[in-house]
Amino acid sequence: MRTRGSTDRILPIAAVPGEGTTRLAAGAVGSAPADAAALAPPVASGPCRPARTDPWRPPAAPGEALSPAAPGEALSPAAPGEALSPAAPGEALSPATTGDPRDPVATAPARRRARVVVVDSPERHTPDRLDHEFEVVMRLSVPQAVERIDTVLRLCQPKLMLVKLPLDDVDPRLLASCLAARVNLLVLARPTYGLLRPARLRRLGGLVWVPVRWPAGPPACGRLKRALDLGIVLLALPVLLPVMLVIAALTCWDGPPLYFQQRMGERGRLFRIVKFRTMRVDAERDTGPRFAVPGDLRVTRIGALLRRTRLDELPQVWNVLRGEMSLVGPRPERPAFVAEFQRLQHYELRHLIRPGLTGIAQLTGGYAASAEEKLRFDLLYLSYRSLRLDLNLLVLTALDMLRGFPRG
Numbered sequence: 001m002r003t004r005g006s007t008d009r010i011l012p013i014a015a016v017p018g019e020g021t022t023r024l025a026a027g028a029v030g031s032a033p034a035d036a037a038a039l040a041p042p043v044a045s046g047p048c049r050p051a052r053t054d055p056w057r058p059p060a061a062p063g064e065a066l067s068p069a070a071p072g073e074a075l076s077p078a079a080p081g082e083a084l085s086p087a088a089p090g091e092a093l094s095p096a097t098t099g100d101p102r103d104p105v106a107t108a109p110a111r112r113r114a115r116v117v118v119v120d121s122p123e124r125h126t127p128d129r130l131d132h133e134f135e136v137v138m139r140l141s142v143p144q145a146v147e148r149i150d151t152v153l154r155l156c157q158p159k160l161m162l163v164k165l166p167l168d169d170v171d172p173r174l175l176a177s178c179l180a181a182r183v184n185l186l187v188l189a190r191p192t193y194g195l196l197r198p199a200r201l202r203r204l205g206g207l208v209w210v211p212v213r214w215p216a217g218p219p220a221c222g223r224l225k226r227a228l229d230l231g232i233v234l235l236a237l238p239v240l241l242p243v244m245l246v247i248a249a250l251t252c253w254d255g256p257p258l259y260f261q262q263r264m265g266e267r268g269r270l271f272r273i274v275k276f277r278t279m280r281v282d283a284e285r286d287t288g289p290r291f292a293v294p295g296d297l298r299v300t301r302i303g304a305l306l307r308r309t310r311l312d313e314l315p316q317v318w319n320v321l322r323g324e325m326s327l328v329g330p331r332p333e334r335p336a337f338v339a340e341f342q343r344l345q346h347y348e349l350r351h352l353i354r355p356g357l358t359g360i361a362q363l364t365g366g367y368a369a370s371a372e373e374k375l376r377f378d379l380l381y382l383s384y385r386s387l388r389l390d391l392n393l394l395v396l397t398a399l400d401m402l403r404g405f406p407r408g
Contacts, residue, residue: 113133113134113135114134114135114158114159114160115134115135115137115156115157115158115159115160116130116134116135116136116137116158116159116160116161116162117136117137117138117139117140117145117152117153117156117158117160117161117162118130118136118138118139118140118162118164119139119140119141119142119145119161119162119163119164119165119174120139120140120141120142120164121142121164121165122141122142122143126164126188126207127206128164128205128206128207129205129206130162130204130205131205132205133204133205134160134204134205137156137158138152138156138158140152142163142165142171145163145171145174146171146173146174149173149174149177149178150177153177153178153181153183154181158183159183159184160183160184160185160186161174161178161183161184161185161186162186162204162205162209163185163186163187163188164187164188164207165187165188166187166188166190166376167187167210167212167376167379167380167383168345168346168372168375168376168379169345170185170187170212172346175212184211185211185212186202186204186209186210186211186212187209187210187212188207188208188209188210189201189208189209189210190376193210193380200384210384212383213383213384221385221386222353224387225326225385225387225390226323226326228327228387228390228391229320229326229327230320230321232327232394233317233320233321233327236317237317240314240317243311243314244314244315247276247306247311247314248276250302251276251277251278251300251302251303251306254280254281254300255277255280255281256277256281257276257277258274258275258276258277258315259274259275259276259277259278259279260272260273260274261273261275261334262334262335263332263333263334263335263355264332264333264334264335264338264351265324265325265332265351265354265355266351266352266353266354266355267351267352268351270335271319271324271332273316273319273324273325273332274315274316274318274319275312275313275314275315275316276303276306276311276312276314276315277303277312278299278300278302278303278304278306278307278312279292279296279298279299279300279303280298280300283298289334289336289337291337292307292367294367294368307367308404309401309404310358310362310397310400310401311401313357316357317357320357323354324354325354325355325356325357326353326354326355326356326357327356327357327358327390327394328356328357328358328359328381328385328389328390328393328394329353329354329355329356329357329359329381329385330350330353330355330356330359330361330374330378330381330382331355331356331359331361331362331374332355341371341375344371344372344375346375346379347375349379349382350375350378350379350382352382353382353385357397358393358394358397359377359378359381359393360377360378360380360381360393361373361374361377361378362397363393363396363397363400364377365377
């Protein structure tokens with residue numbers, strides 16, 4: 001109820017359709033003096049029409065319908081359940097634009113939050129604040145997500161799927177289903193993911209995430225990468241050839257300087273890799289194929305220095321020129337070791353691209369890294385490879401060669 005001479009203004013509450021809460025809306029009504037307020041009946045709760053500072057109008061009788069206000073006449077409070085009417089002919093009442101401009105709640109536009117599905121790790125619960133930033137429609141454990149992924153994507157229709165697992169632990173069925181449904185998949189980032197540059201990482205709900213890209217890139221990227229490999233090798237050959245001749249002269253005193261070995265490359269094709277010999281002749285005659293270990297007695301003195309600086313890999317530029325390898329990529333393994341590593345999840349994805357001379361695994365783990373750690377780094381490169389990342393890894397490799405690869 002309004003009285004004459006009112007000067008104070010209050011903001012009525014307007015219900016926002018589709019939301020369980022209310023928002024401050026535009027408009028103001030006058031407050032009565034103390035003597036008039038004591039006699040005035042309480043104003044019924046509910047939506048109110050915007051009021052103007054005009055002469056006072058008597059309240060409507062019980063059951064009497066409210067009529068539109070004449071020009072210059074103040075509007076009285078609407079009855080409970082009555083819809084809001086325009087403040088002026090042709091003017092729509094908008095809670096976001098007609099309130100007090102100093103009130104952020106009244107002036108901020110209603111923004112619909114993105115729908116997300118969160119997949120938690122079955123071993124460890126990682127707290128988050130995703131509910132403050134998104135509309136979390138469902139939280140699942142990994143086994144539930146794998147079994148119900150297609151049904152969840154069809155019914156919930158999320159924009160994002162956030163999996164609280166590192167990239168190497170994500171089930172390929174989740175990746176395939178999200179790709180088919182055009183749902184962006186993000187996984188938790190590890191410290192080594194910093195090689196991808198901050199632009200690739202996202203902070204959501206207090207956690208650092210990295211978006212997952214399908215490993216198979218467009219053919220144009222493969223052709224550009226091949227052109228980059230050939231260009232760098234041809235430009236570096238005048239510098240590499242004298243160094244390779246000196247190394248060959250130092251390693252030929254007790255046997256052949258070069259060593260050829262069968263490796264598995266892109267699409268599982270076998271090829272012969274060439275490198276400088278760092279072990280004694282017939283080193284595996286009694287033991288068979290096995291990995292080198294720190295302090296391996298089969299390694300020669302010069303071989304230890306070559307392995308430390310990775311100079312024993314220089315002859316593989318020949319494999320790069322032949323198209324069997326690339327400068328950057330997963331390291332090729334021997335078929336005997338590949339048969340053993342097939343037990344690791346996603347290991348076959350390494351063979352989607354050409355193997356490389358160097359990669360993230362060589363820069364972060366070195367020879368001492370386990371097969372699981374190398375696979376994790378290879379999958380990381382597989383999902384985020386680019387020409388810029390290749391150039392970055394090549395520069396880091398050159399710097400580590402000068403430092404003697406401190407990580408081993």
